Amino acid sequence: MSEFVRSAVVTGASTGIGRACVEKFVAEGWQVFAGVRKAEDGERLKAEIGEAVIPLIFDVTDGEAVARAGEYVREALMGSTLGALVNNAGIAVAGPLLHLPVEEMEKQMDVNVTGQLRAVQAFAPLLGADRELSGPPGRIVNISSVAGFSANPLLTPYSCSKFAMEAFTQGLRRELIMYGIDVVAINPGPIATPIWDKAEAMDAEQYAGTDYIGAIRRILGYMLERGRSGMPASKVADAVWTAITAKRPKLNTVITPEPFTQFLLGALPGRMSDRLITKRLGLTPEALAKTAK
Numbered sequence: 001m002s003e004f005v006r007s008a009v010v011t012g013a014s015t016g017i018g019r020a021c022v023e024k025f026v027a028e029g030w031q032v033f034a035g036v037r038k039a040e041d042g043e044r045l046k047a048e049i050g051e052a053v054i055p056l057i058f059d060v061t062d063g064e065a066v067a068r069a070g071e072y073v074r075e076a077l078m079g080s081t082l083g084a085l086v087n088n089a090g091i092a093v094a095g096p097l098l099h100l101p102v103e104e105m106e107k108q109m110d111v112n113v114t115g116q117l118r119a120v121q122a123f124a125p126l127l128g129a130d131r132e133l134s135g136p137p138g139r140i141v142n143i144s145s146v147a148g149f150s151a152n153p154l155l156t157p158y159s160c161s162k163f164a165m166e167a168f169t170q171g172l173r174r175e176l177i178m179y180g181i182d183v184v185a186i187n188p189g190p191i192a193t194p195i196w197d198k199a200e201a202m203d204a205e206q207y208a209g210t211d212y213i214g215a216i217r218r219i220l221g222y223m224l225e226r227g228r229s230g231m232p233a234s235k236v237a238d239a240v241w242t243a244i245t246a247k248r249p250k251l252n253t254v255i256t257p258e259p260f261t262q263f264l265l266g267a268l269p270g271r272m273s274d275r276l277i278t279k280r281l282g283l284t285p286e287a288l289a290k291t292a293k
Contacts (some may be wrong), residue, residue, distance in 0.1 A: 001221030007071060008244070009080050009123050011035040012061060012089030012117075013045065016193030020237035021086050026052045028241065033073050035060075035089065035119075072181045072291030081135035082126035082176040084244045088117045088143040093157040094220065096212040105157050112161035116142065116168060121243045122144045128179045137180035143236070150273075153283055154212065154219045166252075173251075184249050186239050189256025192232030192247060209287060215281040230255050288291055 003039065008025050012018040013034035025032045026049050035056045036042045041158035057074065073082065093108040095101075120140070128137030148162030166185065173183035184257025204216045235255055243249040268276070278284050 007031045007033065007073075007077060007080075008084035008086060008118050009033045009056070009082060010086040010088060011119055014038070014041040017044065017191065017233045017236045018086070018088040020233035021088065021240050022053060022235070023049055024237040024241050025084075026050055027051075030083065033069075033076075035069065047236060052114045052202070058120055063118050065257065066118040070126070071293065072121065074126055077126060077133075080130075081128050081133045083138045085119065085123045085127060085138065085140045086143065087119055087140065089119075090143065090161070090221075092155070094155050094216070094223070095157065096154055096207060096210065096216070097156055099207055099210050099212070100157065102121050105160070108157040108161050108274070109164070112158075113164045113168065116165065117249055120172065124181065127176075129176065129181065131179075139181065139244050139249075140172070140176075141182040141240050142183065142185045142254075143240075144169065144187050146187050146189045146254060148185075148187060152219070152277065153281060154216055155223075157266055170251075178289055182249065184243050185252050186236060186243060187252050187254045188231075188236050191233055191236060191255075192230045193233055211291065212283075214287075214291070215283050218281055225271075228287055231255065 003272070006029070008023070008030055010018050010019075010021045010032055013022050013032075014036045018034075021030045022034050022045060031052050031054065032046050033054050033056050034042060035058060036045070037059045041055050042053075042057060046053045046055060055071040056077070058069045060066060090112045091108065093100075093104050093106060124140065126133065127137070127140065127216070128135075142165055144165045145158075145162040147159040148166045150160035151163070169183055169185045176183055179266070204220055207213050207216055239253045239255055243253060275284075280285075
């Protein structure tokens with residue numbers, strides 16, 4: 001595939017998994033349209049990775065900006081198909097659903113789900129859905145998460161978006177089969193990326209008057225620890241490259257430093273998993289009774 005298709009669009013490319021994907025594609029000889037929100041981030045990527053990086057300045061929540069980026073790429077390809085779209089842009093919202101500001105959930109879903117729809121509508125025609133273009137069809141890789149299979153308490157907004165991404169990926173794949181465009185997901189576990197460092201900026205004390213504050217402090221500490229000691233983003237980029245270039249890629253590629261834990265949580269009966277997770281976080285009736293004393 002790579003000998004025919006030489007261009008990719010990567011969203012959320014300024015740091016973390018997105019940047020690693022840009023580096024991988026360029027190292028393999030591809031041209032990359034790197035989606036970033038700030039012009040200075042685009043220029044930095046171009047300076048640090050090379051002239052094969054073409055910055056696209058847009059936020060996935062801005063439909064008009066995404067559409068303009070799609071038109072720019074269409075003109076740059078001069079009638080040829082795009083080789084790949086990597087939907088990577090995303091954020092992680094944390095908080096107990098009982099007290100979570102509704103606008104935080106709206107933001108979570110707008111970036112992680114509706115934002116991916118905007119990107120697909122702008123760039124999927126260039127992958128071959130527009131039959132006037134010449135060249136082999138491209139492929140879509142959605143960066144999902146192991147959180148798309150199992151929801152942790154207090155990180156439920158993020159899991160909601162990733163569960164939705166699993167449905168989005170499956171449904172989109174079935175809709176695009178007639179164009180020869182494959183759609184698959186990558187499901188990372190803890191990866192050392194800035195998305196988890198941003199948890200440090202969360203105002204946990206907004207929940208200080210609730211019964212969840214102790215668990216929130218514990219899970220934020222866990223997020224920071226796992227994010228900083230997680231696997232390198234390059235591991236995900238390697239999996240993305242395989243997903244783009246393999247003749248028959250996996251529909252879901254799980255990448256995690258804790259494969260046994262992930263398997264165990266998926267294999268245990270649901271009620272047993274509930275007990276293990278809530279006991280660890282102090283979300284049991286017994287823990288609540290102790291705090292009331």
